[in-house]
Amino acid sequence: MSFTEHCNSIFDKVIADYHLLDNVDTPVQNPYSRDSIDHSLYTKCWIDTVQWHLEDLIRDPHIDPDEALALKRRIDRSNQDRTDLVEHIDSYFRQTYSEVKPLPDARLNTESPAWAIDRLSILALKIYHMREEAERADAPAEHRARCAAKLQVLLEQREDLSLAIDQLLEDIAEGRKYMKVYRQMKMYNDPATNPVLYGKKG
Numbered sequence: 411m412s413f414t415e416h417c418n419s420i421f422d423k424v425i426a427d428y429h430l431l432d433n434v435d436t437p438v439q440n441p442y443s444r445d446s447i448d449h450s451l452y453t454k455c456w457i458d459t460v461q462w463h464l465e466d467l468i469r470d471p472h473i474d475p476d477e478a479l480a481l482k483r484r485i486d487r488s489n490q491d492r493t494d495l496v497e498h499i500d501s502y503f504r505q506t507y508s509e510v511k512p513l514p515d516a517r518l519n520t521e522s523p524a525w526a527i528d529r530l531s532i533l534a535l536k537i538y539h540m541r542e543e544a545e546r547a548d549a550p551a552e553h554r555a556r557c558a559a560k561l562q563v564l565l566e567q568r569e570d571l572s573l574a575i576d577q578l579l580e581d582i583a584e585g586r587k588y589m590k591v592y593r594q595m596k597m598y599n600d601p602a603t604n605p606v607l608y609g610k611k612g
Contacts, residue, residue, distance in 0.1 A: 414572035421534035424455040454495045455531045461488045499524035500591045512588040526575045533568045
């Protein structure tokens with residue numbers, strides 16, 4: 411099993427686990443050892459899955475403004491948690507390939523492995539929910555057909571992205587590419603860099 415096949419199996423498990431109750435307040439029950447990459451992958455996809463449904467809730471045109479604000483702040487926290495976990499997964503890859511000496515002509519990739527895996531997690535959610543729409547018994551046939559066509563594109567996209575990630579990891583392992591990770595410098599959550607926050611001090 412390739413690394414991305416392993417990732418996709420975990421992501422599919424997360425999404426199935428979440429939909430047992432389908433509630434954004436369901437506590438995560440991560441079945442993997444805390445210090446394993448599987449634990450990080452499960453947690454990453456759980457964050458994405460909860461946030462997917464928070465994004466659905468906040469788009470209710472009849473939502474109470476106070477509830478919408480609370481949801482927006484929860485989504486902001488979720489985005490920060492997501493970013494932190496992606497960086498944690500990249501640390502795993504840096505450790506895994508720490509002994510590899512890049513070849514003289516090694517090239518830099520446009521994104522780190524973990525940010526590509528972040529997209530793979532989101533794709534798993536798109537596939538799950540597009541399949542739901544393609545199979546909706548109460549939807550018109552035209553809607554189901556349109557969603558079924560989109561589902562095929564998403565499945566092809568996951569296959570291509572999975573292959574690209576596996577090839578990237580192989581290139582890093584062989585020294586043909588090297589990792590260079592830039593930490594996300596999000597300014598709006600930091601009281602020291604967001605003028606709205608530091609302007610209110612005192």
